[in-house]
Amino acid sequence: AIAGIVIILINIIGGIAIGTIQKGMSLGEAVQIYTLLTIGDGLVNQIPALLISTAAGILVTRATADSSFGKEISVQFTNFPKILYLVSLVIFIIGTLPQMPHFIFFAFSGAIAFAAYTLTKDKKQKEIDGYELERQEQAQQHEPEDVLSYFQVEPLQIEIGYNLISLTDESQGGDLLQRLASIRRQCAIEMGIYVRPIRICDNLQLAPNNYIFKLRGEQMASGELMPGHFLAMDPSGSDNEIKGIPTTEPTFGLPAWWITADERDDIEIRGLTVVDPSTVLVTHLTEFIKQYADELLGRQETRELLDKVKETNPTLVDELVPDVLPLGSVQKVLQNLLKERVPIRDLVIILEALTDGVRLNSDIDFLTDHVRQSMARTICRQHVTPDNVLPVITLHPRLEETIAQSVQNTQLGKYPVLEPQLAKKIMDNLQAVLEKLSTQGVNPVIICAPQVRLPFKRLSQRYFPQLSILSLNEIIHGIDIQVMGTVSLDEN
Known part of the structure; x- marks a missing residue:
């Protein structure tokens, strides 16, 4: 570029000299002609060089840019x-x-x-707006904090360690979020309960592979997973030598082992159950929801369920709520059913039973038993075998009489009041019968007189929360009842 400028200057000076000396031109005429021609020729030569330099500079400066050239x-x-x-x-x-x-x-x-x-x-306006925004942010920092947001507690929440985040990331093959949606659908179909969207978040305070379930802000269950591994379990309970990391299955407390993907086929051939980490968590969560379904059913959820029934049965809902029975009482009955894992999907039958029963007695325990009798078919079908056999344990008449005489009415319902030693003896006898049947692979229910069912359930709830207790009024026709044992006051 500098050489080109020097050449232009030489051409201008040389041209003026040639024009005035050789051509006989005047100085002004020579300057006009040779200056114009020289500058034009210089521009023609310099413009391509300028374009090449500009293009090279653009390529160099654009090497690290992410946006388009325009x-x-x-x-x-x-x-x-x-x-x-x-x-x-x-x-x-x-x-x-x-x-x-x-x-x-x-x-x-x-x-x-x-x-x-x-x-x-x-640009000046943007600077002014930015200054105003910064000033407003500074002013907001000095404003009192809105603490009301801390009173919002999630009904159900999952917290996971940072190693389990991959289970929720679709780009890494995680499908946990989709499975949570299927859990809500499954609970609606099987139990008839409305589970609100489940919140899941990471918690750096947890161990990397751990997770916890929180019910209304309180930790209620926990477990440990190993991403990249599979959980092997032996439902038969036999002793199997498995090369893996020993652990305990979080849902049912079975002995289990974490194995690698290469060992999966061999383990399955041996008859063991093998599941991935997401399935372990989903199974645990499903049982957790069933266990605490009554606590997840609040008044708002009850109201929404009734509104859904009202779309097709407006007369039934209007007749019962709120003139005959308040919403809270309906909620309590539904909670009592869920507490014993009785599905409430058929709300029409439940509401009709409540409408008929409340005319006789508005006591919650009475209404619950009245509804259970209306749902006898549903309750029995939960426990019968494929051969239509209902394995049961009966209560000795003397034991039934003792429990019936000990029942006292309280503001919270009917509760048996027994001496601690007697109550412990009854539970020990019940445990002995259950353990004997467990070795035979039998999962029985207890049947007893209607007036004894609820008190005995409350007596045994603490020791055997999963034990189902039915009254004689809840047994439908056509079922083959097979008595597997009897619980009495005596050890024999």
């Missing part, structure tokens, strides 16, 4: 309006040269100057 150009011009002022000035000066189209250059220069003025104005 966006980069617009950003450069809009961020620095002073450059446009300079360009406008240069174009204006070029337009003043002789033989130039003055109008076009002046108009182009004016348009660029106007664009520069507009960009400068917008």
Whole structure:
């Protein structure tokens, strides 16, 4: 570029000398002719070099840019309006040269100057807006904190360690979020309960592979998973030598082992159950929801269930709630059913039974038993074998009489009041019968007199929460009852 400028200067000086000395031109005529020709020739030679240099500079500076070339150009011009002022000035000066189209250059220069003025104005306005936003943020930091948000407690929440985050990431093959949606659907179909969306979040305070379940903000269950491994379990309970990491299955407390993917086929051939970590968590969560379904059913959820029934049975709902039975009483009955794992999906039958029963007695325990009798078919079908056999344990008449005589009415319902030693003896006898049947692979229910069912359930709830107790009024016709044992006051 410097050499080109030197050549231009030499050509101008040489041309003027040749014109005045050899051609006999006047000085003014020689300057006009040779200056114009020399500058024109110089521009023709320098413009390609300028374009090549500009292109090379653009390629070098664009090497690390992520945006498009057009966006980069617009950003450069809009961020620095002073450059446009300079360009406008240069174009204006070029337009003043002789033989130039003055109008076009002046108009182009004016348009660029106007664009520069507009960009400068917008830039100043953005600076003012940014200052105002910063000032507002600083003012908000000094405002009193809204602590009411801390009173919002999630009904059901899952917290996971950082190693388990991959189970929720679809890009890494995680499907836990989709399975949580299927759990809500499954609970609605099997139990008839409405589970609100389950919140899942990471907790850095947990061990990397651990997770916990929180019920209304309180930790209620926990477990440990190993991503990249599979959990092997032996439902038969036989002693199997498995090369893996020993652990305990979190849902049912069975002995289990974490194995690698290479060992999976061999373990399955041996008859063991093998599941992935997501399935372990989902199974645990499903049983957890069933166990605490009564606590997940609040008044708002009850109201929404009744509104759904009202769409097809408006007369039934309007007749019962709230004139005959308040919403809270309906909720309590539904909670009592869920507490004993009786599904409440058929709300029409439940509401009809409540409508009939409340005319006789508005006591919650009475209404619960009345509804259970209306749902006898559903209750029995939960416990019968494929051969239509219902294995049962009976209570000795003397034991039934003792429990019936010990029942006292309280504000919270009917409760048996027994001496601690007697209550422990009854539970020990019950445990002996259950353990004997467990070795035979039998999962029985207890049947007893209607007036004894609820008190005995409350007596045994603490020791055997999963034990189902049915009254004689809840046994339907057509079922083969098979008595597997009897619980008595005596050990024999």
